[in-house]
Amino acid sequence: MTSEEVLLEKFKILPANRQQEILDFAEFLEAKEAVKKPRRNLYGVLADLNVNITEEDFREVRREIWQNFPREQFFEEETK
Numbered sequence: 483m484t485s486e487e488v489l490l491e492k493f494k495i496l497p498a499n500r501q502q503e504i505l506d507f508a509e510f511l512e513a514k515e516a517v518k519k520p521r522r523n524l525y526g527v528l529a530d531l532n533v534n535i536t537e538e539d540f541r542e543v544r545r546e547i548w549q550n551f552p553r554e555q556f557f558e559e560e561t562k
Contacts, residue, residue: 493501528535 493504496504524535
């Protein structure tokens with residue numbers, strides 16, 4: 483008797499709610515084995531849009547983000 487036949491016999495014996503659990507688990511295993519497409523990097527995603535983001539653009543955004551960061555608060559706590 484093959485493993486497929488044994489599994490089918492055991493599956494038939496179980497109540498409907500347990501059968502559903504087995505089906506859910508089989509779908510989970512199937513999804514786990516699926517080949518995942520590699521993610522494209524940011525430059526690849528923007529390539530179609532003809533957007534050029536330079537290193538200087540990144541530096542400028544970082545400066546804007548961090549310019550109002552309350553540094554004094556953290557440096558005061560370190561000296562206490």
